[in-house]
Amino acid sequence: MLDIKLIREKPDFVRQRLATRGAGDDARIDELLKLDDQRRKILAEVETLKAQRNRVSKEIGVLMGQKKIAEAEARKAETKDLGDKIAALDKEAAQVEATRDALMLQLPNLPHESVTIGKTAEDNPVIRVHGEKQNYAFKPKSHVELCESLKLVDFARGAKLSGSGFLLYTNWGARLERALIQFLLDLHVGQHGYTEVSPPLMVGPHCLEGVGQFPKFKDQYYGVAEGDDKEKLGKLYLVPTAETPVANIHREEILPEKSLPVFYCAYTPCFRGEAGAAGVGTRGMIRVHQFDKVELIKIVKPEEGYGELEKMVANAEKVLQLLGLHYRVIMLCTGDMGFGSAKTYDIEVWAPGQGTYLEVSSCSNCEDFQSRRMSLRFKTEGGDNKFPHILNGSGTALARLFVALVETCQQADGSVLIPEPLRPYLKTDKIAPAP
RNA sequence: GGAGAGAUGGCAGAGUGGUUUAACGCGCACGCCUGGAAAGCGUGAAUACCCAAAAGGUAUCGGGGGUUCGAAUCCCCCUCUCUCCGCCA
Numbered sequence: 195m196l197d198i199k200l201i202r203e204k205p206d207f208v209r210q211r212l213a214t215r216g217a218g219d220d221a222r223i224d225e226l227l228k229l230d231d232q233r234r235k236i237l238a239e240v241e242t243l244k245a246q247r248n249r250v251s252k253e254i255g256v257l258m259g260q261k262k263i264a265e266a267e268a269r270k271a272e273t274k275d276l277g278d279k280i281a282a283l284d285k286e287a288a289q290v291e292a293t294r295d296a297l298m299l300q301l302p303n304l305p306h307e308s309v310t311i312g313k314t315a316e317d318n319p320v321i322r323v324h325g326e327k328q329n330y331a332f333k334p335k336s337h338v339e340l341c342e343s344l345k346l347v348d349f350a351r352g353a354k355l356s357g358s359g360f361l362l363y364t365n366w367g368a369r370l371e372r373a374l375i376q377f378l379l380d381l382h383v384g385q386h387g388y389t390e391v392s393p394p395l396m397v398g399p400h401c402l403e404g405v406g407q408f409p410k411f412k413d414q415y416y417g418v419a420e421g422d423d424k425e426k427l428g429k430l431y432l433v434p435t436a437e438t439p440v441a442n443i444h445r446e447e448i449l450p451e452k453s454l455p456v457f458y459c460a461y462t463p464c465f466r467g468e469a470g471a472a473g474v475g476t477r478g479m480i481r482v483h484q485f486d487k488v489e490l491i492k493i494v495k496p497e498e499g500y501g502e503l504e505k506m507v508a509n510a511e512k513v514l515q516l517l518g519l520h521y522r523v524i525m526l527c528t529g530d531m532g533f534g535s536a537k538t539y540d541i542e543v544w545a546p547g548q549g550t551y552l553e554v555s556s557c558s559n560c561e562d563f564q565s566r567r568m569s570l571r572f573k574t575e576g577g578d579n580k581f582p583h584i585l586n587g588s589g590t591a592l593a594r595l596f597v598a599l600v601e602t603c604q605q606a607d608g609s610v611l612i613p614e615p616l617r618p619y620l621k622t623d624k625i626a627p628a629p
Numbered sequence: 630g631g632a633g634a635g636a637u638g639g640c641a642g643a644g645u646g647g648u649u650u651a652a653c654g655c656g657c658a659c660g661c662c663u664g665g666a667a668a669g670c671g672u673g674a675a676u677a678c679c680c681a682a683a684a685g686g687u688a689u690c691g692g693g694g695g696u697u698c699g700a701a702u703c704c705c706c707c708u709c710u711c712u713c714c715g716c717c718a
Contacts (some may be wrong), residue, residue, distance in 0.1 A: 237679050241687045248687090251699040255647030270698045277698070468673085579676085 195298050195566040201226055211304040214311050214528040222297060223536070229294040233287060240283035247276050263538045282500045299409055303563040305528045306500075306537040312527025318540075319527070322513065325520035327544055332606050336547035337597040338478045341367060343608055343627055346600070347479065359468070359483035361593070366625045369487060373619035374592055374599075375461050378488040378513060382589055386509045388459035388490060393439035395462060396430040400438065401442040402570035404585075406534030406560070407434060414467045432465035436489035437586040444493065445568035451575055454582060455494040455502065459589070479593045480552065486592035492585040494568070497561065499583030500537070503559040506587045507539045510555040513590050519598050520544040522551060547601035552594040557587030 201208050201223060209223055250273045257266040263382025308318050323363055341347040352360045363371050382388045402415065416432040440460050442549045449456075464487050477487075490509060492501050507523060516519045526538040535558035542551035562581035565571065571579045576584040609626040617623050 234679065237687080241679060245686055247698075247710085251697095252647075254698055258647060266698090273698050577674090 195563060196301055196304065197562075197566070198226075198230060198294075198298065202230060203249050208304065212302070214305055214309075215302060215531070217302075222301065223492075226294060226297050226301075229290055229297070233290045233294060236283055236287040236290065236524050240280055241294070243276060243283070247273060247280065250276075255380060255383065265522055278374060296409075299403065302533045303406075303536050303560060305531060306561075307530070307558070308500075309537050310525060310527045311529075313529040314527075315530050317527040318524045318530055321523045321525050321539065323520075324515065325544075327520055328546060328602065330546065331336065332349040334546040334601060334604060335608075336478070337402040337545070337600050340547070340600045340604055340610065341479070344600075344625055345576075346370065346581075346625070349478075357485075358387055361482055361484070366622075369620060370599075370625070371592060371596060373616055375486060375488065376555060377616055377619050378589060379459065381513065381516070382459040382488065382490060382509060386457075386459075386512070388457040391440060391443070393433070393436060393443075393460055393461045393462065395433050395439075397433055397439050398430060398443070400568075401437050401438050401445075402431060402434075403473045403571040404442045404445055405438055405564050406532075406567065407438065410533055416465050416467060416518070428482070433462055434466050435464050435487060435586075435588075436460040436462040437491060440491045441564060441584055441586060442568055444560075444570050447570060448579060449493075449570075449572040449582075451495070451572050454572055455492060455498065458491040460491070462489070464591075465621065475598050479597050480548070482593055485594075488589050488592070490557075490585075490587045490589045493565075493582050494550060494585065495572070496580065496583050499561060499585065502583075503537065503539070503557060503585055506585055506589075507541070507557045510541055510557060510587055510589045513595075514543055514554070516615045517595075517599060519602055521554075532556075532558060534558075534560045534563045536563065540588070543598040545594075545598045545601045548597070552598060554590040554594045554598070559583055573608070 196208065205223055205227060209220055212223075213220075250269060254269050257263075257269065258622075289607060310317065312318065315498050334345075338349070344366065345364055348362040348364050352362035355362065383390045399408055407415065415434050417429045417435070439462075440458050443458070444456070463481070463484055465484050466480060468483060490506055492502050492506060511523065521541055521543040524540050524542065526532075526540060531538050538558040540553050540554060541555035541557075543554045544550075545552050561583050564584045565581040570584075571580065572582050573579055600610050603613065604610075605611055607626070608626050612620055612623050612625065
């Protein structure tokens with residue numbers, strides 16, 4: 195959520211920054227300014243009336259204490275209609291405020307000034323490249339072939355259970371997935387200073403709203419567990435990413451300044467509807483409805499936000515470096531960035547069997563956009579309350595890391611050679627076809 | 630799932646319709662006192678919003694609604710916590 199004061203004071207600046215995303219939000223800014231003005235006028239009026247009522251009520255109390263009943267009754271009659279006026283204005287103010295707030299929730303974050311202006315993914319600049327595409331003495335197979343021949347994933351039976359886009363990992367495939375999760379958690383917790391958390395996999399709508407996934411992308415997520423009484427319990431949603439529960443851990447809190455920065459690391463499965471997305475339903479593991487991910491979250495002071503973003507990207511890159519995978523880091527241009535982000539880097543790993551780069555990590559600084567939405571603040575030593583920057587990054591997404599790993603490490607004989615750092619976790623150095 | 634109890638400031642805890650402007654205490658910050666500290670004394674200290682600012686005002690006693698001139702207090706609904714029973718990985 196943007197700062198209403200910023201919109202009030204610098205509407206042209208806000209309009210101009212929003213325009214770099216490619217959406218015309220001018221009408222909405224105008225509407226917001228109008229509603230904001232209305233609300234303030236009503237408030238000024240109703241608060242004056244309330245002050246008057248409070249004063250009279252107190253006087254009546256004093257008269258009652260002095261047993262001057264007749265006088266008290268007279269004052270009561272005098273102020274009888276004050277309450278009706280107040281109730282009407284209160285209602286009006288609440289309506290205007292609700293409309294204003296609903297509109298506020300729909301406005302995306304302002305891109306940071308360092309972000310490249312652009313429209314689509316083609317405008318995303320490549321920031322750096324690590325390693326290079328390997329040469330194979332044979333034609334590298336796709337992960338689908340490798341998974342079938344090595345019996346790592348049973349695509350057909352996964353689809354039988356839950357439809358296309360759901361994976362049944364089997365035998366060494368299941369073990370590789372588990373080994374990767376463990377490897378990633380140990381790396382970030384042991385080497386990079388994150389604290390591991392294991393959050394609920396279902397969250398209320400307020401958490402999705404807090405990180406900016408609601409209200410705009412409501413049909414992307416799986417709603418479940420409506421409970422006995424739908425009206426009563428409301429809906430819970432399967433987490434689309436660990437960011438949703440973990441970034442919300444300190445919602446509606448005021449943290450002491452000395453408790454910052456907070457670094458969290460969490461493994462969860464991620465559930466996504468992927469409604470209308472290209473590639474769902476095709477074979478393979480590139481785009482699925484459920485995948486595993488290890489997520490990194492940072493809550494930091496505003497002045498540290500962008501420094502910490504660079505470190506977070508480096509933490510995610512370390513994963514690929516240790517596994518010996520070729521990748522590149524790109525910056526998302528203004529038109530391609532997510533709703534809540536002010537600046538985003540994507541890490542794309544090379545998958546030789548696919549002949550493409552796959553996005554395995556997305557690291558964003560949302561600045562105070564999310565902390566405003568969830569009302570998370572910290573108190574400075576000077577006693578001021580401020581909104582911290584909240585950062586999120588994948589470290590990394592698993593299904594695609596799995597793909598890049600088996601495709602990159604495949605051998606001429608059809609086996610997959612396990613990278614050194616992963617061997618203690620998988621307890622083998624090679625996955626070979628059954629004889 | 631059943632029964633009961635509860636939710637008040639950083640903590641603890643009074644407060645059953647009107648000087649409550651939320652007592653008393655502990656803890657915290659600052660000041661006085663002191664060689665320095667403790668004790669003692671004094672002052673301050675929540676969150677959001679309105680107002681250009683200051684002064685001031687409004688709201689908030691788990692959340693929402695109601696009664697009333699006036700609600701922490703009375704009524705209704707909800708959420709959460711604790712105890713006991715049942716069920717259960």
